[in-house]
Structure formats: structure tokens, C-alpha cells
Amino acid sequence: MREFETEIRSIDQIAALLNSQQSSCPGIVDSAPLPSVNSVISIIHDLRHLLFPGIHMAEGARQLVSTSNIRLQLLPIHTRLKREIARALEHSRQARLRIHRSGTDDVTATLNAAASATSITDSFLSRLPALQTILASDVAAAFNGDPAAKTQEEIVLCYPGIEAITVYRIAHELLILGVPYLPRIMTEWAHRETGIDIHPGATIGEAFFIDHGTGVVIGETCHIGSQVTLYQGVTLGAWSFPRDEDGNLIRGTKRHPTLEDRVAVYSNATILGGTTVVGAGSLIGSSVTLNRSVPPNTIVTIEKPSLKFREAA
Amino acid sequence: MREFETEIRSIDQIAALLNSQQSSCPGIVDSAPLPSVNSVISIIHDLRHLLFPGIHMAEGARQLVSTSNIRLQLLPIHTRLKREIARALEHSRQARLRIHRSGTDDVTATLNAAASATSITDSFLSRLPALQTILASDVAAAFNGDPAAKTQEEIVLCYPGIEAITVYRIAHELLILGVPYLPRIMTEWAHRETGIDIHPGATIGEAFFIDHGTGVVIGETCHIGSQVTLYQGVTLGAWSFPRDEDGNLIRGTKRHPTLEDRVAVYSNATILGGTTVVGAGSLIGSSVTLNRSVPPNTIVTIEKPSLKFREAA
Amino acid sequence: MREFETEIRSIDQIAALLNSQQSSCPGIVDSAPLPSVNSVISIIHDLRHLLFPGIHMAEGARQLVSTSNIRLQLLPIHTRLKREIARALEHSRQARLRIHRSGTDDVTATLNAAASATSITDSFLSRLPALQTILASDVAAAFNGDPAAKTQEEIVLCYPGIEAITVYRIAHELLILGVPYLPRIMTEWAHRETGIDIHPGATIGEAFFIDHGTGVVIGETCHIGSQVTLYQGVTLGAWSFPRDEDGNLIRGTKRHPTLEDRVAVYSNATILGGTTVVGAGSLIGSSVTLNRSVPPNTIVTIEKPSLKFREAA
Numbered sequence: 001m002r003e004f005e006t007e008i009r010s011i012d013q014i015a016a017l018l019n020s021q022q023s024s025c026p027g028i029v030d031s032a033p034l035p036s037v038n039s040v041i042s043i044i045h046d047l048r049h050l051l052f053p054g055i056h057m058a059e060g061a062r063q064l065v066s067t068s069n070i071r072l073q074l075l076p077i078h079t080r081l082k083r084e085i086a087r088a089l090e091h092s093r094q095a096r097l098r099i100h101r102s103g104t105d106d107v108t109a110t111l112n113a114a115a116s117a118t119s120i121t122d123s124f125l126s127r128l129p130a131l132q133t134i135l136a137s138d139v140a141a142a143f144n145g146d147p148a149a150k151t152q153e154e155i156v157l158c159y160p161g162i163e164a165i166t167v168y169r170i171a172h173e174l175l176i177l178g179v180p181y182l183p184r185i186m187t188e189w190a191h192r193e194t195g196i197d198i199h200p201g202a203t204i205g206e207a208f209f210i211d212h213g214t215g216v217v218i219g220e221t222c223h224i225g226s227q228v229t230l231y232q233g234v235t236l237g238a239w240s241f242p243r244d245e246d247g248n249l250i251r252g253t254k255r256h257p258t259l260e261d262r263v264a265v266y267s268n269a270t271i272l273g274g275t276t277v278v279g280a281g282s283l284i285g286s287s288v289t290l291n292r293s294v295p296p297n298t299i300v301t302i303e304k305p306s307l308k309f310r311e312a313a
Numbered sequence: 314m315r316e317f318e319t320e321i322r323s324i325d326q327i328a329a330l331l332n333s334q335q336s337s338c339p340g341i342v343d344s345a346p347l348p349s350v351n352s353v354i355s356i357i358h359d360l361r362h363l364l365f366p367g368i369h370m371a372e373g374a375r376q377l378v379s380t381s382n383i384r385l386q387l388l389p390i391h392t393r394l395k396r397e398i399a400r401a402l403e404h405s406r407q408a409r410l411r412i413h414r415s416g417t418d419d420v421t422a423t424l425n426a427a428a429s430a431t432s433i434t435d436s437f438l439s440r441l442p443a444l445q446t447i448l449a450s451d452v453a454a455a456f457n458g459d460p461a462a463k464t465q466e467e468i469v470l471c472y473p474g475i476e477a478i479t480v481y482r483i484a485h486e487l488l489i490l491g492v493p494y495l496p497r498i499m500t501e502w503a504h505r506e507t508g509i510d511i512h513p514g515a516t517i518g519e520a521f522f523i524d525h526g527t528g529v530v531i532g533e534t535c536h537i538g539s540q541v542t543l544y545q546g547v548t549l550g551a552w553s554f555p556r557d558e559d560g561n562l563i564r565g566t567k568r569h570p571t572l573e574d575r576v577a578v579y580s581n582a583t584i585l586g587g588t589t590v591v592g593a594g595s596l597i598g599s600s601v602t603l604n605r606s607v608p609p610n611t612i613v614t615i616e617k618p619s620l621k622f623r624e625a626a
Numbered sequence: 627m628r629e630f631e632t633e634i635r636s637i638d639q640i641a642a643l644l645n646s647q648q649s650s651c652p653g654i655v656d657s658a659p660l661p662s663v664n665s666v667i668s669i670i671h672d673l674r675h676l677l678f679p680g681i682h683m684a685e686g687a688r689q690l691v692s693t694s695n696i697r698l699q700l701l702p703i704h705t706r707l708k709r710e711i712a713r714a715l716e717h718s719r720q721a722r723l724r725i726h727r728s729g730t731d732d733v734t735a736t737l738n739a740a741a742s743a744t745s746i747t748d749s750f751l752s753r754l755p756a757l758q759t760i761l762a763s764d765v766a767a768a769f770n771g772d773p774a775a776k777t778q779e780e781i782v783l784c785y786p787g788i789e790a791i792t793v794y795r796i797a798h799e800l801l802i803l804g805v806p807y808l809p810r811i812m813t814e815w816a817h818r819e820t821g822i823d824i825h826p827g828a829t830i831g832e833a834f835f836i837d838h839g840t841g842v843v844i845g846e847t848c849h850i851g852s853q854v855t856l857y858q859g860v861t862l863g864a865w866s867f868p869r870d871e872d873g874n875l876i877r878g879t880k881r882h883p884t885l886e887d888r889v890a891v892y893s894n895a896t897i898l899g900g901t902t903v904v905g906a907g908s909l910i911g912s913s914v915t916l917n918r919s920v921p922p923n924t925i926v927t928i929e930k931p932s933l934k935f936r937e938a939a
Contacts, residue, residue, distance in 0.1 A: 010748050011704060015697040017755040022679055034681065034783065053335055055347065071328040078324060095777060122323050129330040147551070147562045148512060148533045151408060154494060157347065158501035181780060188784035195508050195527070195821050195840045197858070199774060214508045214821070215528045215546070215841045217858055217893070220774045232510070232530055233546065233581075233841070233859065235893045235912070238773070249773045267530070267548045267583060268859075270893060270912050281938055286548070286583050287602050289913050289928060297938040302602060312594055312610040366648055368660065384641040391637060435636050442643040460864070460875045461825060461846045464721060467807060470660065471814035508821050508840070527821045528841045528859070545823070545843050546859065546894075580843070580861045580896060599861070599896050600915050615915060625907055625923040 032091040035084040040185050043084065046077050047170055048163075051132050055156045078121055085179050086117035092180040120177045127173050134206050138165050141207035145229055160194035161210035171200035204228075205261070212267075219256030221274060226261050231286075233268035239276075239291055260296065345404040348397045353498050356397065359390050360483055361476075364445050368469045391434055398492050399430035405493040433490045440486050447519050451478050454520035458542055473507035474523035484513035517541075518574070525580075532569030534587060539574050544599075546581035552589075552604055573609065658717040661710040666811050669710065672703050674792055677758050681782045704747055711805050712743035718806040746803045753799050760832050764791050767833035771855055786820035787836035797826035830854075831887070838893075845882030847900060852887050857912075859894035865902075865917055886922065 049055075050073050090113045139162060142155045149155055155162055167190035171183035183200035191197040195214035198204075202218050205226030210216055212232035218224070222236045238255035257271045260280035265271065269284045272291040278284065279296030288300050362368075363386050403426045452475055455468045462468055468475055480503035484496035496513035504510040508527035511517075515531050518539030523529055525545035531537070535549045551568035567587035576591050578584065579599040584591065591597065592609030601613050675681075676699050716739045765788060768781045775781055781788055793816035797809035809826035817823040821840035824830075828844050831852030836842055838858035844850070848862045856862075864881035880900035889904050891897065892912040897904065904910065905922030914926050 010752060011697060011700045012693075014751050014754055015693045015700055018676070018696050018758060019693040021755060021758060034779065037783065050331070067325075067328045067332040070331050071324060074324045074328055092777075095779070125327050126323060128327055129334060132331060132334060144562070147564045147566075147568065148514070150493070150497075151405075153347065153408070154497055157350065157494070158498050160501065160504060180776070181783070184776075184780055185784050188786065191786060191840070192819055193505055197838050197840060201774070212510050212530045214504070214510060214530070215859055217838045217840070231550075232548065233528055233894070235858065237857075237893060237912075249770070251773045253773075255773065267550060268546070268581060268894060268913075272912070283938060286550075286585070287581075287600065287913065288933060290933070294935065299934075299936050299938050301934050303934050307601060307603070308612075308614050308616050309607065310612050312596060312612050363644070380638075380641045380645040383644050384637060387637045387641055438640050439636060441640055442647060445644060445647060457875070460877045460879075460881065461827070463806065463810075464718075466660065466721070467810055470663065470807065471811050473814065473817060506818055525823050525843045527817070527823060527843070544863075545861065546841055580863060581859070581894060599863075599898070600894075600913065620914060620916070621925075621927050621929050622920065623925050625909060625925050 032094040033087055034091050035087045035181050035185065037185055037189070039080060040084055040182055041189055043077060043081050044167060044170065044186055044189065046073065047128075048166055049073070050077070051128070051135055051166065052156045055153065074125065078125060081124065082117050082121040084182060085120055085174075086114050088179055088181040089113040089117060120174075120179060123177055124173055131169055131173065135162075135166055135169060137206040138162060138208050141209040141227065141229070142211070145209045146211055160196060161213045164190045164194045164196035164198055164210060164213060164216075165204075165208055168198040168200060168202070168204070172202070172204075175200045202256070215268075221254040222256040223258040225259060225263065225280065228259050228262070229264040231265065231267040234265045235270045235272075236265075237270065237272050239273035345407040346400055347404050348400045348494050348498065350498055350502070352393060353397055353495055354502055356390060356394050357480060357483065357499060357502065359386065360441075361479055362386070363390070364441070364448055364479065365469045368466060387438065391438060394437065395430050395434040397495060398433055398487075399427050401492055401494040402426040402430060433487075433492060436490055437486055444482055444486065448475075448479055448482060450519040451475060451521050454522040454540065454542070455524070458522045459524055473509060474526045477503045477507045477509035477511055477523060477526060477529075478517075478521055481511040481513060481515070481517070485515070485517075488513045515569070528581075534567040535569040536571040538572060538576065538593065541572050541575070542577040544578065544580040544582075547578045548583045548585075549578075550583065550585050552586035658720040659713055660717050661713045661807050661811065663811055663815070665706060666710055666808055667815055669703060669707050670793060670796065670812055670815065672699065673754075673796055674789075675699070676703070677754070677761055677792065678782045681779060700751065704751060707750065708743050708747040710808060711746055711800075712740050714805055714807040715739040715743055746800075746805060749803055750799055757795055757799065761788075761792055761795060763832040764788060764834050767835040767853065767855070768837070771835045772837055786822060787839045790816045790820045790822035790824055790836060790839060790842075791830075791834055794824040794826060794828070794830070798828070798830075801826045828882070841894075847878075847880040848882040849884040851885060851889065851906065854885050854888070855890040857891065857893040860891045861896040861898075862891075863896065863898050865899035 050070065090110060093109060093113060139152050139155050142159060142162060143149050143152050167186050171186040175183040187198055187200045196210060196216045198218040199220040201220040202222040202224065204224040205228065207227045208224065209229045211229070215233040216230055217235045217237060219237050236257050236259070244250055254274035257273055257276040257278065259265070259278045262281045263278050263284070265284040266286040268286060269288045270290070271278065271284065275293070276291060277293040278290075279294055279298060281297040282294055283299045284290060285299070285301035288302055290300060294300060363383065403423060406422060406426060452465050452468055455472060455475060456462050456465050480499050484499040488496040500511055500513045509523060509529045511531040512533040514533040515535040515537065517537040518541065520540045521537065522542045524542070528546040529543055530548045530550060532550050549570050549572070556562055570584045570586055570589040570591065572578070572591045573593035575594045576597070578597045581599055582597045582601045583603070584597065585604040588606070589604060590606040591603075592607055592611060594610040595607055596612045597603060598612070598614035601615055603613060607613060676696065716736060719735060719739060765778050765781050768785060768788060769775050769778050793812050797812040801809040813824055813826045822836060822842045824844040825846040827846040828848040828850065830850040831854065833853045834850065835855045837855070841859040842856055843861045843863060845863050862883050862885070869875055883897045883899055883902040883904065885891070885904045886906035888907045889910070891910045894912055895910045895914045896916070897910065898917040901919070902917060903919040904916075905920055905924060907923040908920055909925045910916060911925070911927035914928055916926060920926055
């Protein structure tokens with residue numbers, strides 16, 4: 001009995017303490033919920049199911065692919081995506097209000113957010129056929145680039161690279177349409193699933209192939225051409241971060257490299273810097289660290305790595 | 314109301330467009346479902362539960378380990394595994410039909426697929442005792458190789474290396490038995506869980522230890538001896554891909570290295586090439602890139618890395 | 627019918643074989659269950675929800691943050707955490723008994739385990755306000771260190787680095803309180819989620835930032851100061867493992883490096899050794915391998931990497 005009292009008392013004290021410091025926590029915008037991560041993930045699953053019919057199905061069931069069937073899949077996606085986009089727009093609007101104290105009529109603004117959510121959702125869904133076409137080029141590139149691939153179905157069914165690229169291409173469309181939060185939630189979910197971290201802001205051409213992929217990082221301002229291949233552990237990163245005179249980071253400048261068409265970057269290579277351009281058809285070898293541009297059709301490898309050989313004791 | 318109509322109209326158009334290009338998508342074999350990824354994953358969970366009794370149990374419950382109890386666990390595994398193997402065989406048979414247009418009597422062929430599924434499942438289950446024995450050697454190797462390991466139970470309970478190796482050993486048996494799809498589905502699931510990418514085609518001896526493991530890639534045609542240790546970020550990869558005169562990849566040649574017994578490869582080292590053999594007892598240091606053979610008992614490290622030191626501004 | 631009999635017979639044989647070798651498996655302590663991994667993970671989710679109110683909520687729902695509300699969240703966490711701690715203490719006590727055969731009165735010992743579980747749980751929960759404060763410093767460090775970060779909420783919502791650090795800080799408190807199994811279960815779960823492997827035994831100061839993070843390994847005996855930043859693929863590891871005269875590993879010596887305040891380590895750098903100290907304010911460049919100490923304010927980079935350039939065939 002005594003012990004029980006002690007527990008409760010300590011819990012009351014802890015609760016009071018935690019409450020007293022909540023104001024200093026991020027994420028407290030009392031009236032506007034953030035998007036639901038679980039709901040966003042389920043939308044991704046339904047979109048993949050739609051974009052790769054017959055592959056991502058629970059229990060191996062089959063469906064007849066038909067216009068009416070696809071329409072039945074699109075309607076719930078439309079409803080849920082619109083809701084999450086509206087949440088994201090409204091939450092970030094209120095966050096801006098909180099920071100800039102720039103008062104506007106909330107009712108009107110909320111209605112506007114709802115209206116934009118609808119038109120953004122329509123615009124996004126109308127991009128799905130184009131997304132399906134470019135994703136087919138990515139799957140074909142994986143099949144043509146990996147001797148271990150047995151069929152294109154196997155690639156869609158279980159290759160992490162195609163999963164990460166699919167989620168990136170979906171997230172990139174939403175980012176272009178001005179949706180906050182959702183794109184990064186999507187790509188960071190794919191990052192967890194695959195170990196491949198593609199920022200939704202990156203620009204990536206068709207027939208993109210990432211093999212194995214664990215540890216790949218593609219920065220926000222990368223420009224990647226078509227028919228580019230990356231292997232595991234490749235970093236396309238920033239060299240240094242410009243700051244303003246107050247020492248605050250300057251956000252949104254081009255900090256990450258450009259890879260032209262038909263470039264291949266092998267495992268654990270690192271390419272850094274916003275002005276670095278890897279010319280078309282070039283090949284960057286394993287574990288190379290590159291922070292300057294190279295002309296087209298250049299092969300860059302580590303000078304015969306200086307290794308030390310000795311007998312084990 | 315108007316808005317609602319607009320939505321629906323656009324959705325109809327999108328559905329029609331998506332339907333019009335489905336034929337070009339991989340995975341459309343209308344009559345034969347693919348294996349169910351969820352079902353395959355649940356089979357893996359049940360097999361791990363069986364191979365490491367008392368460790369992988371929901372809610373920390375305990376069971377009395379007895380022949381009858383184990384039999385009760387085996388029966389549902391047998392049923393579900395047989396179903397997924399049959400799906401995999403039938404789907405790949407129809408995919409071959411579709412590609413090669415080589416007509417055979419479907420009914421007979423389907424019955425054959427079912428029969429092979431049964432005998433393959435029996436053969437696989439009969440390998441479980443041997444699998445349990447070799448996995449015990451892997452757990453012991455982890456305990457002997459990692460000063461941070463407190464008990465062998467802790468290793469089975471939460472080390473990603475042992476999880477990846479367990480799934481690999483299960484998948485490898487199925488691959489040897491000629492099962493399509495399932496082995497790669499299994500190892501890519503483990504890849505997602507652990508960041509360790511072991512192709513089910515690789516050959517790996519007893520007492521294998523992978524520490525930390527994120528970023529490890531072990532290629533399809535690797536040969537790895539017994540008592541080998543790998544650390545995080547190690548790539549056992551291909552040097553270049555031979556193509557036939559039409560420029561198509563030649564699949565199934567030995568493209569990945571051989572590691573003899575008692576080799577240790579430290580973090581982020583890269584070993585490439587199908588003719589590369591690392592001799593027994595050799596040690597390959599962190600971040601080494603190696604694409605030629607080394608004799609037994611060789612220690613390979615980076616020549617005192619040429620580093621540039623300067624004072625921070 | 628015949629086939630069915632065959633199946634069953636083979637299954638009986640397999641079951642008998644598996645049963646005959648169970649005694650050699652780890653994890654068989656018949657009377658004491660291990661902690662439940664699923665239950666431990668759900669406790670982590672509830673703790674994150676409590677430490678970052680309004681961010682980690684299913685379906686984007688909102689809550690009024692109040693003392694009574696927080697108290698309602700704390701009570702079930704207290705109950706479940708106490709149960710898992712008691713399981714961990716009792717299981718490891720019986721494992722010790724089994725190994726050392728040192729008999730003690732089980733009833734008394736079990737009661738003691740339950741009592742310690744209660745006091746440990748109380749002590750842990752009383753640390754939550756301090757945990758929330760230091761985690762706020764980690765979130766702020768991420769925002770100040772990443773030009774791609776749009777808001778602090780985005781960081782808590784989806785940055786893997788903050789997830790791994792949150793789980794590490796929770797696990798580290800439990801480790802300090804002498805709880806077996808749970809700390810490592812927690813950090814290995816985070817490792818699976820994020821690709822970031824932080825041993826719960828490591829000591830890490832405030833305002834710690836890990837960007838991207840896949841492949842990061844932080845060893846058990848690392849000492850890391852405040853305002854330190856790590857990028858993906860960084861290893862803070864052991865150089866070699868001392869063994870006693872019987873060749874057994876000596877566990878618990880300092881094997882991993884020390885990083886002083888304001889150190890930054892860029893992608894895929896490797897720092898090894900228990901006596902290696904990186905001085906305050908130093909910067910270790912991408913892909914550097916370092917196994918000796920450097921003074922404060924030193925910049926270490928790879929000597930202009932010797933690259934070989936040639937034209938592609």
C-alpha cells in the first residue's frame with residue numbers, strides 16, 4: 001500500500017514537471033493536427049498497388065485490371081490524400097501564423113486550404129499515368145543492370161531500389177505541387193524501409209537504377225540525368241553550408257552535385273558540392289571521393305590503392 | 314457539387330489512361346498469383362520461432378519444448394510453405410509460357426507443380442535439424458567475436474547479423490531446391506530489417522558472424538568458408554559484368570569473390586571480382602578496396618592513410 | 627492418402643530430431659520468460675509520444691497537454707515497463723544460476739527482483755523531464771545543422787537521427803539503472819528502423835546530431851561530448867579486442883574513441899581505438915580512417931585523393 005502511494009505520488013510529480021516544460025517542445029499547435037504518418041504510409045501502399053498492378057497484393061490474390069476496378073482504387077486514395085494534404089497545409093499555415101504573428105482571417109484561410117487540397121490532389125492524381133511510365137523505365141533499367149535479376153516481377157516484388165525510387169517519384173510530385181510535410185514523411189519512410197535516403201527535392205531522370213542501395217544519400221538539390229546507376233553507400237552530398245552574417249544557415253541554395261546522363265557511381269563513392277558536375281557517360285569507381293567536376297566519358301578510380309601486406313602473427 | 318463532378322470526371326480519365334497502359338506493366342499474368350510476401354514473412358517468423366525455441370515468442374510467453382509441441386508448429390508451416398512454393402512454381406511456369414510461347418498441357422503441368430511443391434516442402438523441412446545446428450555455430454561465433462555481447466540469448470533476441478544469416482540459410486535451402494521468387498523475397502525482407510543484403514545464391518560455411526552489419530552486401534556467387542567475420546559496410550561484389558555480343562548481361566557466371574576459412578573483413582572494406590580469393594586466416598582492414606587475390610594469413614591495411622591536418626579557421 | 631501419411635511421418639521424424647537437440651539451443655530457461663520484444667517496442671512508442679507531445683500521434687489526432695492527461699499516459703507505461711524489467715531481471719538471474727550453479731532461495735530472490743523492478747521503474751520515470759530537456763537540445767541541433775530541415779516538427783516527425791538518439795537516451799538510462807536485455811533490445815530496434823547502431827552503453831552529451839545516419843555505428847565505450855555532429859556511415863569502433871590468456875575476450879574495457887565537444891565527423895569516416903581522442907572543435911572529413919588522437923581544432927581530410935582519370939572505352 002505504502003509503495004503504491006509512493007508510485008502515484010512520484011507519477012504526479014513527473015506529470016507536473018513534464019507539463020511545465022511542454023511549451024518548449026516542438027509540435028504544439030493546439031488547433032491544427034499534423035498529417036498522420038500511418039495514413040500517409042497506407043496511401044503509399046495503395047499507390048504502389050495501383051502503379052504496379054498484380055504485384056503488391058496481400059495474400060497473392062489476383063484482380064482483373066479494368067478501368068472500373070482502377071476507378072474503385074482511385075476514389076479512396078483521393079479522399080485520404082486530400083485529407084492529409086489539407087492537414088499539412090493548415091498545420092503549416094498555423095505554424096507560420098504562430099511564428100510571424102501575421103494575423104489573417106482563419107475561417108477564410110482554412111477554407112482556402114481545403115480548396116487547394118482538392119485541386120492539388122486532382123493535379124497529383126492526373127500525374128499517375130506519367131509516373132507509371134517513368135517507373136516502368138526504372139524497372140527496365142534494373143533488369144538491364146543487374147545480372148542477379150531473374151525477372152522484372154522479382155524487381156518490383158522485392159528490390160529496395162525500386163521501392164525507394166517509387167516513393168521518391170510520388171513525393172517529388174507532391175513537393176512540386178507545394179505540399180508541406182508529406183513529401184519528407186514519404187521519403188523518410190522509404191529510407192527506413194530500404195536504407196536509401198532520397199530527398200524529395202532532388203531532380204532525377206528516367207531509367208534510374210539503385211542496386212542494393214543501403215546507405216545511399218541523394219541530397220535536396222541534386223540534378224541527376226537519365227540512365228544513371230548508383231550502388232550501395234553512394235553519397236551525393238554537400239561540401240559546406242553557407243551561413244548568413246548572423247551565422248544562420250542559408251537554406252535552398254544548390255549544395256549537391258549534378259550527374260549527367262548515363263553516369264555510373266560504384267559502391268561507397270562520395271561526390272560533394274553544388275558546382276560539381278559529373279559529365280555524361282562517366283564512371284566513378286568504388287570508394288572514390290570527388291569534389292570537383294569531371295568531363296564526359298571519364299573513368300575515375302582510386303590510384304592503385306596503396307595497401308600494406310604483412311603476414312598474420 | 315460541381316467540384317465533386319470535376320473530381321469524378323478526372324478520376325474516370327485517369328483510370329482509363331492507367332488501364333490503357335497496364336499491358337506494358339510487369340506482373341500481369343492474369344491466371345497465376347505471385348507468392349504472398351506477407352505470408353512468406355509469417356512463415357519466416359514461425360521458422361525462427363522453431364529454430365530458436367523460447368526466444369522469438371510474442372508477449373514473452375514460454376512453451377514446453379516437446380516433440381508433440383514441435384509437431385504442432387511444423388504442420389501449419391508445412392501447409393503454408395507448400396502453398397507459397399506452389400504459387401511460385403506455377404507463376405514462373407506461366408511467365409515462361411508467356412515469354413517462350415512453348416505450349417504445354419496446363420492441367421497436367423499445374424498438377425505437376427503441386428506435386429513438386431509437396432516434395433520440395435518435405436525436403437526443406439527435413440533440413441531443419443541441420444539448419445538448427447549450423448545456426449547454433451553462428452550464434453556461438455557472434456558471442457566469441459563481440460566483446461559487447463552479454464549472453465547468447467541477447468544475440469538471438471536482437472542482433473541483426475544473426476537474423477540476416479538465419480533468413481539467408483533458410484532461403485539458400487529453398488534456392489537449392491529450385492524454388493523461384495521465395496528465396497529472394499526472404500533475403501530482401503531481411504535486408505529491409507537489418508540493412509544486410511545476402512543473396513540467397515551465396516555459399517557460406519559454419520560459424521559465420523556479421524557484426525553491426527548495416528550496408529553489408531554479399532553477392533550471388535560468393536564462396537565464404539567457415540569461421541569468417543564481416544563488419545558493417547563490407548561489400549563482396551562484382552568487378553564488371555560480362556555481356557554477350559548483343560550487349561545483354563550474361564547471368565550466372567562467378568562474379569563475386571571467394572573468402573577462405575577464418576578470414577575477417579573490417580568495416581567498409583570492398584572486395585571485388587569472381588577470381589579474387591582471400592586466403593585462409595587473412596585479415597582485410599577497414600576501408601580497404603581489394604580486387605586481386607591474397608595468400609593465406611595476409612593482413613591487408615591501407616598504407617598509413619595520407620591525411621592532411623590543419624587548424625580550423 | 628499415402629502422400630499425406632508420408633508427410634506426417636517425415637514431420638514426426640523432424641519433430642523428434644529437433645526436440646533431441648533443443649537442449650543445445652540458447653534461450654531455454656524453462657521457468658523464466660524473456661522480456662517481450664513487442665511489448666518493449668510499444669513502451670518506446672508511448673514514451674516518444676509522451677516526450678514529443680502532439681507529434682507521434684496515430685491519425686493526426688490532437689490532445690490537450692495537461693498534467694492529468696500526462697498522468698494518464700504515465701500509468702500504463704509504468705505498469706508495462708515494470709513487468710518487462712521484472713522479466714529481464716528474473717530471466718538473467720536464473721540464467722546466472724544455471725551457469726554458476728550458485729543456489730539461492732528462489733522465492734526470496736524472485737520477490738527481490740519484483741521489488742527492484744518497481745524502484746528501477748520509478749527511478750527511470752523520474753528521469754523523463756531531464757530526458758525531454760536534452761532531447762529538445764538534440765532537435766534544435768538538427769535544425770541548426772541541416773539546411774534541408776524546414777521546421778523542428780519535421781525533424782521530430784521523420785528524421786531517423788532523432789529517432790535513434792531518442793531510443794538511445796531511453797535505453798542508456800535503463801542500462802545505468804542495471805536493467806539487462808531491455809536497453810539492447812531497444813537500441814537494436816532503433817537500428818532496424820534507422821540503420822543507426824548506438825550501443826546503449828555509450829556516453830553522449832547534449833545537442834547531438836546525426837544526419838541521414840544509415841550505417842552509423844557508435845560502440846559501447848565511446849565518450850562523446852556536447853554539440854557533436856555525425857553523418858551517415860561513420861564508425862566509432864574498436865581497433866582490436868584484448869583476450870585473456872585462455873583466448874577469451876576481455877569484456878568491458880574502453881575499446882572505442884572519445885570525441886570532445888563540437889567535433890564534426892563527415893560521411894563514412896572511421897575512428898578507431900579506446901585511446902583515440904578527437905580534440906574539441908575538430909573536423910574529420912569524409913572517408914578518413916583515423917586511429918590516433920588529434921589536438922583540438924584540427925581539420926583532418928584525405929590528402930587530395932590520388933584519383934586515376936581516363937577516357938571510357
